[in-house]
Amino acid sequence: MRIIRFFNLAIFTLLLIHPLLGQEKKVSLESVFKQGIFFQENIQGINWMNDGQYYSSLDQSQGYPRVIKINISTGKEEEVLIDGKKLGLEFSEYELNKEETKALVASEVEPIYRRSTQANYHLIDLESGDCQKLMDGEKISYATLSPDNDKVAFVKDNDLYYISLKDQQLHRVTHDGQRNQIINGAADWVYEEEFSMAKAFEWSPDGEQIAFLRFDETKVPEYHMQIWGNLYPYDYSFKYPKAGENNALVSIHVRHLEDNKTVTLDSGNENDIYLPRIYWTGTPNHLAFIRLNRLQNQLDIFQAQTTTGESSILLTETSDTYVDLDYNDNLLFLENNKGFIRTSEKDGYKHIYHHNKNGKLISQVTSGNWEVSELVGVDEKDENVYYISTEKSPLERKLFVIKMNGKSKRLLTEAKGTHHINMSPDFKYFIDKHTTTDQPLRISLHNQKGKEIKLLKSNTALKERISQYAFASKTFFEFETVDGTMLNGYMMRPADFDPYHEYPVLMYVYGGPGSQDVTNEWGGTRDFWHQHLVSEGYIVACIDNRGTGGRGKAFKHSTYGQLGKLETQDQIAGARYLADLPYVDNNRIGIWGWSYGGYLSSLSLMLGNDIFKTAIAVAPVTNWRYYDTIYTERYLKPPQLNPSGYDDNSPINHVKKLKGDFLLIHGTGDDNVHFQNSVDLVNSLIAADKQFETFYYPNRNHGIYGGNTTWHLYSMMTDFIKRKL
Known part of the structure; x- marks a missing residue:
């Protein structure tokens, strides 16, 4: 029946x-x-600022790009941080450094595949207004300012580079990059598409090391597409591993800038593996990474010493089917070597787990016949874990907070529907992008207890x-x-x-x-x-x-x-x-x-x-x-x-x-x-x-x-x- x-x-x-x-x-x-x-109105490029009283966003309402500074308590624009009209730049992306004294902006962004791009980059001094064009306007990929503000790393023609800003010297980290052969610091096609990654390098917290992935595509078969529109159509070929065929051989390397030494990290004896994530743990000279076997039914979390390349396994998870890799990067390493927080489906539903620095399980933070869809953040000071889940309904996504010991759970977004959350780094505020089937995007600012402070965008006209x-x-x-x-x-x-x-x-x-x-x-x-x-x-x-x-x-x-x-x-x-x-x-x-x-x-x-x-x-x-x-x-x-x-x-x-x-x-x-x-x-x-x-x-x-x-x-x-x- x-x-x-x-x-x-x-x-x-x-x-x-x-x-x-x-x-x-x-x-x-x-x-x-x-x-x-x-089409609905949105707020793009939201970036929380250090003093906890402002956030910045990318504004196009004037007909040209601006990065504006918004007062959290009033919701009003108080300052223009970057004025595209004055600079003569039609930029579409920006990134502030940690001290909020510099910004990298990308213009003429050219897509390659789904997530990969190349663009013109400019470094802007927010105090003096000076604007420096990187690489004389040559298009490069994934330009990233170092944490010490002294260098900018990027990928060009499959090789990894960095510029020293003090003397404007260009340093080439790798020399073997070649199309359809070797890629350094950027993902190959299949990693980009299926592991949701394009940039494949990360600065160390002190800015003195760069960890990067190297892809050897030599034995991966090529796929050819004919491009039409010219008198003679031409072939576009790229490496695409179809099911059962060879993957790229992937390895992890760390460049030590002080002595120009590159160390290869030990990821085990098996070559037919995936290395889809790398993380600086906060412990000096320690990099964590994830390894998946070819069948993806075993996931290992490694920790490696970047000076020697030696590594050890912190945690292993297996499955009769496959181990789900979170595209939301639901793996967070805690400060002062206090362990890490991760999500797993191992009890039948995706939930949050707390492990010590050696990988031993301390506690399962969430549990129940519902799923955690995103780990938003961990406030270590107050021992609060913020996450989005399906607890109220599998058709909805709502924000919750819970103590790291699994107690004192609270719902922070009461309204029915789907909530996408942008939490401030100090966990005092969050921006809620909320919709239902009948209500277009409603963007609002809330305090850490969930109380709405300011309605930022209502889409009333829509x-x-x-x-x-x-x-x-x-x-x-x-x-x-x-x-x-x-x-x-x-x-x-x-x-x-x-x-x-x-x-x-x-x-x-x-x-x-x-x-x-x-x-x-x-x-x-x-x-x-x-x-x-x-x-x-x-x-x-x-x-x-x-x-x-x-x-x-x-x-x-x-x-x-x-x-x-x-x-x-x-x-x-x-x-x-x-x-x-x-x-x-x-x-x-x-x-x-x-x-x-x-x-x-x-x-x-x-x-x-x-x-x-x-x-x-x-x-x-x-x-x-x-x-x-x-x-x-x-x-x-x-x-x-x-x-x-x-x-x-x-x-x-x-x-x-x-x-x-x-x-x-x-x-x-x-x-x-x-x-x-x-x-x-x-x-x-x-x-x-x-x-x-x-x-x-x-x-x-x-x-x-x-x-x-x-x-x-x-x-x-x-x-x-x-x-x-």
Whole structure:
């Protein structure tokens, strides 16, 4: 028997007519993609200042960049720290030094891949106003001022350098950098994409040492993309390790500036490993780092002596599936060699643990059937740990504080929804960026007890603008699948919803490991497109399948070794659940997704051909053998060890089951999910004599954007939905 429960975090209940009934202004494609009238205001580049009374932020409201100083108690601008107009600089990034006497600003920032960039950098003396151009305007990457303010380190042409500011001397730390061969101080493609890192060097606290990673890509196979637009298209090649292939050999080194000596740290005898994080511990001449084995089911935390390179293991964690590496860097070393704080899923939910300096567990700080999503900070003086968790609901994120001994827990953000927190270094204040499905970004300043001091940004104008349109709220629901698993979902219904009318349904899916789309927070461009479809008479729904995040290790790791199987079953079950609702036309149910979502939408149409009529797959993985080592092997093991896990749920092997209408879209310049995925799926569909529609975007990457591209893409998908659903 299926258990059905509906609940609503907005302002209406199931089958009640939306309060905007009577609003005749529809959400048009032009309003979303050409006019951009639903974008929300934000505050960027927030940097807490030392005196505890001010913070700085990057302001573009004058038509040029400024770094302004804001009084915490009044919320008012009191000083312009950096004036881009006076300097003649259109900078987009800035960083203040610890003493707030100097700043590095980046201009003409040029993206390379998802996180990597190169830019022009200027060093500004905030007291004198002097502005110094680094490297005579040559573009460099990740320029970082040393803690002693005497040097700036950066990466250029795969080598690590630093400039001595006292004498303007350029010092070259490494000499073997070469494209597609050796990288020093910057991450390779797969580390950047899957370990969320681009810069791969760190200054020591005294500014006398630089720790850096070295990547030897020599044996990593190259991937070639053809770039169009010239008389003769040319190849762009880069090192991309596909599942089961060679990774780069990675090592950790420390440069001692005083004697120009470089020490290699001992990371063990095994070479086929990952070294995704390095940390200066605060203890002189000691660097900590994380090592993962190739299968990513063992994580070791090392501590190394930087003068000798000798190392020892502080802690080891293993898993039958994989050990989750926190992208939020949920590992903090305490001052004065008092140990470290980390998060782990080892008790079934991600929680906070306190270890001494030798790695021995002192206490588990948090516990319960909920997850810590982010370790915000540790106030060692008052022994308080600040964190964001799902304790109140897996659909929400709220800020809590707890003592390091696990006692005196308090909720600091009462409002329902999703809270993103920026805590001041002295833990006296925090800035809360809060949204719900019905409330755009609200930014407010709070004291350490959670009391609101000042509303900084309300997006009132956006809310007033939205009130003029037939915006649909999200109704949250949950249902039980055939195996007893409860799944969360949301639904968006037309403003003039009639429970006695049957509507077509378009489901949206991403569904990848640890992701979460069903949350109580404000959406983005895709949500606004969904609003357009709803205004045209469609119901839009989304279901978080097994394998997604926020619900504990068992739920997230259930898809291990068999990506696509349970996720597709859940999407099909969700479609059947929706089909049984009296106001759903069960002959007109479609599904769409991007990337992992394109993978699942393809599988769902093929394996669920009796329930799905239509699918759109944008930039999909169609064969996990084509995707990178770190991501794919984490969830599937290498293909040599688990061939069926790769083949059983590949859309390429299910093309004969295709019955409905299928639209396949991809960018030919996709460095992430390669165009090769769609080429092979097209070949398989042709061999199976299946008719379908397809479209490619020349030279566009995984995001498929630039110029008129986004408008063209969503216009085409809208036309397809209206024709086929």
